Amino acid sequence: MKTKIKIAIVNLLLCCFSALSFAGHLLFVAEELPPFHYLDENKKPTGVLVDIVQAMFEAENIEAHIKLMAFAPGYNLTLKDKNVFMFSLLKTPDRQAKFQWIGQTYNATAFLVGLKDRADIKIANLNDAKKLVVGTIRGYHSERFLKDEGFTLGNNLYLTVRYEQMWGMLFKGRIDLILTNFVALELEMKSIGLNIDDIKPYIELHDFPGELHIATGLATPKATVLKLQKALQIIKTNGTYQKIMSKWNLVQND
Numbered sequence: 001m002k003t004k005i006k007i008a009i010v011n012l013l014l015c016c017f018s019a020l021s022f023a024g025h026l027l028f029v030a031e032e033l034p035p036f037h038y039l040d041e042n043k044k045p046t047g048v049l050v051d052i053v054q055a056m057f058e059a060e061n062i063e064a065h066i067k068l069m070a071f072a073p074g075y076n077l078t079l080k081d082k083n084v085f086m087f088s089l090l091k092t093p094d095r096q097a098k099f100q101w102i103g104q105t106y107n108a109t110a111f112l113v114g115l116k117d118r119a120d121i122k123i124a125n126l127n128d129a130k131k132l133v134v135g136t137i138r139g140y141h142s143e144r145f146l147k148d149e150g151f152t153l154g155n156n157l158y159l160t161v162r163y164e165q166m167w168g169m170l171f172k173g174r175i176d177l178i179l180t181n182f183v184a185l186e187l188e189m190k191s192i193g194l195n196i197d198d199i200k201p202y203i204e205l206h207d208f209p210g211e212l213h214i215a216t217g218l219a220t221p222k223a224t225v226l227k228l229q230k231a232l233q234i235i236k237t238n239g240t241y242q243k244i245m246s247k248w249n250l251v252q253n254d
Helices: 002-020 048-059 069-078 141-148 162-173 182-190 222-237 240-247
Strands: 024-030 064-068 086-091 099-107 112-114 135-137 157-160 179-182 197-204 211-217
Touching: 002 179, 024 069, 048 064, 048 086, 048 099, 048 222, 048 240, 069 086, 069 211, 086 099, 099 222, 112 162, 112 182, 141 179, 141 222, 157 162, 162 179, 162 182, 179 182, 182 197, 182 240, 211 222, 222 240
Parallel strands: 024 064, 024 086, 135 157, 135 179
Antiparallel strands: 086 211, 099 211, 112 179, 112 197
């Protein structure tokens, strides 16, 4: 009986968190990915896209919380619950109809990168990389992209849950290349004590989607979506968006 009561309490708490989304406020989620969104020395969310969504909150007097979590649970929460938003989601054809899209916040270019001292790596295209092992984050679009291109787990594809694990595998020689973008690279590596000068891009992936968007599931009321779309447009029109990009030494990408 006690076990059943405990289970009921846990389920109730989960339902409350899911349905209420922090007591009626909007919930914005993302994984740790510097410089877009990560925890500072005080364990508070910071980053260029954190600044962007906070500016949106101010522009339209929106009450919201920001929470950093692993990509997969954040994605699933956004997909299933109302008033939950991922504020750094690649817009891809397979996701188009699953979400409501607030607007683009950045456009990143993808590369296969590896250690500079790997003189044995000689590739001209993605097909050449199939003879090597490429790493990415589990649940990212990059996982599906590589699988669609013929990469397979246990052969030439390696998945991790967090970027710290992924870079550790590269520097230990367990994998050969990583699919990533150079915007996130420097702060990402610095945060785990690695030197960006030790790596280089081998090829650019022109076919890989690069648009980062704020998105929410289909359960979120349309009025809320419109309010956030207006807020994003306001900060792009009044110059706030550009100032935030400049503060983080990033180029504006509309």
